[in-house]
Amino acid sequence: MRGHEYKSGQEDVEIGGEMDITCPYCEEHTKAKMVSKYESYSAHGQVVVEAEVVVCSKCDNEIFDEELDGVTIDKVYQGTKQ
């Protein structure tokens, strides 16, 4: 089996950067932090990509960000071509 090496036990890594958001979960106007984590997708086989996501610093819910999601989808697409 070739392709991606998968490190188990990988934890979310805070990569810095804060932004002001209104969280759709706790409905607070608060800060959100950027974290990096590994996500696995099923697209013509299993693809694991490093995804950057925005997390509410109050309730820890992941907040959808269209731009970051687009980057992640691109990585998945790149991964499936190999």
Ligand SMILES: [Zn+2]
């Ligand atoms: Zn929240």
